[in-house]
Amino acid sequence: MTENPLAGAEIERRPATSGEPFPRLAVIDNDSGHLQVLTRRLDRLGWEHRVLGAAVPERDLVTMRLGALVVDLGILGPGGWDYLERLTGTLPGLGIVVCTGRSTVAQRVRGLRMGADDWVTKPCHPEELIARVEAVLRRRRRTEAPAARSPMLTGELEVRSDQFQAFAAGRTCELTRREFELLALLADAEGRVLEREEVYQRVWGYAMARGDRSVDVFVRKLRQKLEKASPTWRYIHTHFGVGYRFAPEPAAVEEAVPEVVAPERAYV
Amino acid sequence: MTENPLAGAEIERRPATSGEPFPRLAVIDNDSGHLQVLTRRLDRLGWEHRVLGAAVPERDLVTMRLGALVVDLGILGPGGWDYLERLTGTLPGLGIVVCTGRSTVAQRVRGLRMGADDWVTKPCHPEELIARVEAVLRRRRRTEAPAARSPMLTGELEVRSDQFQAFAAGRTCELTRREFELLALLADAEGRVLEREEVYQRVWGYAMARGDRSVDVFVRKLRQKLEKASPTWRYIHTHFGVGYRFAPEPAAVEEAVPEVVAPERAYV
DNA sequence: CGCGTTGTGAAGAACCGGTGAACCGGCCGT
DNA sequence: ACGGCCGGTTCACCGGTTCTTCACAACGCG
Numbered sequence: 207m208t209e210n211p212l213a214g215a216e217i218e219r220r221p222a223t224s225g226e227p228f229p230r231l232a233v234i235d236n237d238s239g240h241l242q243v244l245t246r247r248l249d250r251l252g253w254e255h256r257v258l259g260a261a262v263p264e265r266d267l268v269t270m271r272l273g274a275l276v277v278d279l280g281i282l283g284p285g286g287w288d289y290l291e292r293l294t295g296t297l298p299g300l301g302i303v304v305c306t307g308r309s310t311v312a313q314r315v316r317g318l319r320m321g322a323d324d325w326v327t328k329p330c331h332p333e334e335l336i337a338r339v340e341a342v343l344r345r346r347r348r349t350e351a352p353a354a355r356s357p358m359l360t361g362e363l364e365v366r367s368d369q370f371q372a373f374a375a376g377r378t379c380e381l382t383r384r385e386f387e388l389l390a391l392l393a394d395a396e397g398r399v400l401e402r403e404e405v406y407q408r409v410w411g412y413a414m415a416r417g418d419r420s421v422d423v424f425v426r427k428l429r430q431k432l433e434k435a436s437p438t439w440r441y442i443h444t445h446f447g448v449g450y451r452f453a454p455e456p457a458a459v460e461e462a463v464p465e466v467v468a469p470e471r472a473y474v
Numbered sequence: 475m476t477e478n479p480l481a482g483a484e485i486e487r488r489p490a491t492s493g494e495p496f497p498r499l500a501v502i503d504n505d506s507g508h509l510q511v512l513t514r515r516l517d518r519l520g521w522e523h524r525v526l527g528a529a530v531p532e533r534d535l536v537t538m539r540l541g542a543l544v545v546d547l548g549i550l551g552p553g554g555w556d557y558l559e560r561l562t563g564t565l566p567g568l569g570i571v572v573c574t575g576r577s578t579v580a581q582r583v584r585g586l587r588m589g590a591d592d593w594v595t596k597p598c599h600p601e602e603l604i605a606r607v608e609a610v611l612r613r614r615r616r617t618e619a620p621a622a623r624s625p626m627l628t629g630e631l632e633v634r635s636d637q638f639q640a641f642a643a644g645r646t647c648e649l650t651r652r653e654f655e656l657l658a659l660l661a662d663a664e665g666r667v668l669e670r671e672e673v674y675q676r677v678w679g680y681a682m683a684r685g686d687r688s689v690d691v692f693v694r695k696l697r698q699k700l701e702k703a704s705p706t707w708r709y710i711h712t713h714f715g716v717g718y719r720f721a722p723e724p725a726a727v728e729e730a731v732p733e734v735v736a737p738e739r740a741y742v
Numbered sequence: 743c744g745c746g747t748t749g750t751g752a753a754g755a756a757c758c759g760g761t762g763a764a765c766c767g768g769c770c771g772t
Numbered sequence: 773a774c775g776g777c778c779g780g781t782t783c784a785c786c787g788g789t790t791c792t793t794c795a796c797a798a799c800g801c802g
């Protein structure tokens with residue numbers, strides 16, 4: 207083993223692709239043993255997947271909004287080649303991995319030339335099949351979709367990731383980068399209370415030192431700017447001893463006779 | 475043969491990727507037999523290729539402007555994994571096909587997870603190896619190809635991809651190639667804020683080293699030339715801590731009484 | 743009422759971007 | 773081969789912005 211120059215390989219967990227939804231995958235196959243072990247693996251990883259017993263019209267595949275398709279050309283019979291060709295033609299964005307029993311070089315070359323992204327020979331280890339699907343998806347994603355993130359509207363506030371900025375009534379809040387990232391994180395978890403440690407970890411990227419007040423300070427700055435841009439709403443709420451929660455709420459209207467009114471709880 | 479559902483396969487000539495220049499490929503290997511048969515095949519196809527006897531610093535690979543790299547991890551020894559990791563880190567746009575002797579599933583999975591696009595086991599048919607490289611390149615290009623964009627007119631500026639040049643009022647801006655590519659990228663994302671890393675990645679083609687100021691410097695040069703050609707417009711806006719945004723705006727006319735005018739924020 | 747937690751303001755540190763210039767390597771004409 | 777030109781890269785400096793930290797006040801909870 208030690209003389210093997212490749213020594214040292216071990217299967218690593220994929221780093222959580224934070225924020226990214228799990229890949230959507232369909233499998234066209236009927237080998238129950240293979241399917242069972244594969245689907246179990248996919249479930250464990252949290253991938254959305256679907257098993258199809260036979261060729262499915264391209265139209266239907268479109269509606270599934272797949273990222274990748276694993277197909278056993280063998281079970282499709284001679285029509286499999288046509289099917290593959292139509293797939294690559296009509297769904298050029300779809301990652302296609304052929305996973306089939308014995309095949310000749312010529313067949314593999316044909317399949318790949320036709321537009322398949324990879325060709326795996328059965329029997330194969332599900333882990334490798336998945337890794338290859340990941341490779342296909344990774345390559346596909348890298349250049350294609352940096353946009354994708356849609357602006358979110360909550361309360362009077364518009365959080366636009368493409369601008370690294372939030373707006374209220376069309377007016378910019380003039381957030382700095384950190385402030386924006388903090389807001390984006392909180393707003394994305396709308397309604398849930400986030401602990402300081404988690405916030406720090408995800409915005410700053412490393413563990414929070416004990417006694418660090420940065421999160422508090424940034425929440426203040428954020429509140430200030432949000433208040434200026436959208437005075438009639440409250441967005442960030444403190445949970446004593448825990449952390450912060452984002453939830454747009456109309457501000458309580460101040461009474462004309464402040465002295466009579468019981469002092470408002472500054473936060474909820 | 476006829477009972478093989480995959481029957482009918484034959485090696486097809488690759489459909490001429492019209493207009494596209496031939497792929498640039500490098501091979502890191504030292505198996506003379508394998509190399510000989512492979513390079514002959516590549517010559518026949520007209521691919522530009524280059525054989526490297528050993529690992530080459532990423533820096534040098536950058537200057538080769540490769541589309542894909544075929545590498546035998548075996549000849550690199552234990553450092554091969556690190557090398558692979560560095561490659562995928564700094565050259566995320568490069569297609570990487572590992573072509574190595576015997577390997578375990580765990581090794582293949584590790585390589586693929588690390589960013590390799592495909593993993594072929596030697597001995598292998600050169601035709602299949604080439605087909606797999608093609609598949610990788612195709613996947614890469616599919617999304618990338620913005621080719622044949624019509625000239626765009628924005629503000630007072632005309633960006634002509636067919637000329638690799640921008641014009642204002644019919645006058646050329648005399649942009650260099652890099653300057654033009656930077657402008658084209660920014661202008662294509664009109665209104666969106668692009669981070670430096672993304673800009674660098676897409677214009678320079680590889681990952682930006684920490685502390686690299688090239689993007690800033692080119693933005694300055696671009697601004698200078700645009701300003702000279704079209705003095706009454708501002709096109710490139712800085713977003714502090716983030717990056718740049720392209721948006722043509724009439725330049726704020728300097729008032730005769732500067733004191734009255736609120737100081738413009740340098741960006742937005 | 744007292745302790746721990748959170749809000750607040752300010753100051754210094756750290757960082758960022760604009761800028762000019764030096765530097766480097768390839769290309770060209772002599 | 774030589775030197776100059778050109779495009780690209782790197783460096784150092786500077787002014788401005790942003791982040792961190794700290795001290796203290798205000799507040800919640802037992």
